[in-house]
């Protein structure tokens with residue numbers, strides 16, 4: 001379908017990224033231009049994100065009916081099972097991550113949608129990839145089912161672009177840090193939880209070792225990257241799998257020390273659990289030169305700015 005007016009569907013709108021991306025898209029295109037959807041039933045909470053529709057992305061017929069009813073032109077498909085939860089139930093994670101994406105791609109093809117955004121992850125990289133400044137084309141031998149679903153999903157996105165001309169765009173998000181909605185079931189979740197516990201209790205037991213260094217990004221930057229990628233002229237998009245995206249890289253102890261500059265009494269202990277093996281399989285930092293060159297990506301938040309902004313906003317929330 002082609003129209004001059006965008007009609008946007010966000011799938012997974014109540015999640016960590018969806019909450020902020022839906023708000024940013026509504027700011028840009030107007031509230032009524034953006035339909036929020038998630039698997040949760042309509043209730044008091046969802047009234048704040050109206051227009052909202054309950055949608056199970058595994059139900060292709062329901063997705064297609066919604067796309068037709070709302071004359072959707074663009075989909076941002078964010079619903080996924082993350083790395084740590086995926087390891088608890090690999091087949092369920094595969095089903096949701098892969099079948100969900102395939103349903104979106106098929107409906108987009110059948111209904112001739114204009115653009116699709118689907119996030120990949122640094123989890124596409126595994127132990128064979130370079131640890132420092134992992135390049136765009138670093139070896140992708142992921143060791144989690146989440147990573148396998150993301151690397152397979154990247155190839156499907158490229159396939160739909162090359163075979164059907166579907167304008168699917170993607171970035172490999174690192175761990176995302178935000179204050180609005182919590183992450184759910186990821187290996188990088190500690191970097192959000194530590195802020196909440198620092199303010200609420202003054203102590204935090206980290207599930208990763210103190211010297212574990214991972215690529216991260218502040219949500220403001222992640223949302224801006226997503227909007228900028230989607231706005232970029234198609235001829236600038238040289239990567240039709242998914243772009244490396246970099247912002248921050250710090251160890252758990254370095255993040256704790258940064259927070260302690262503001263909350264000196266914060267006590268952090270380290271009790272690595274099964275998520276340590278996942279973290280150890282990932283790169284520590286990412287080279288995003290291709291995204292910078294193709295569509296001008298540049299992060300704004302360093303670890304100091306990010307920490308100040310997180311504490312400012314969470315202090316307000318808990319006040």
Ligand code: AKB
Nearest residue numbers: 082083121186187188
């Ligand atoms: C996770 O930890 O699973 C996610 C990711 C890096 O994609 N935050």
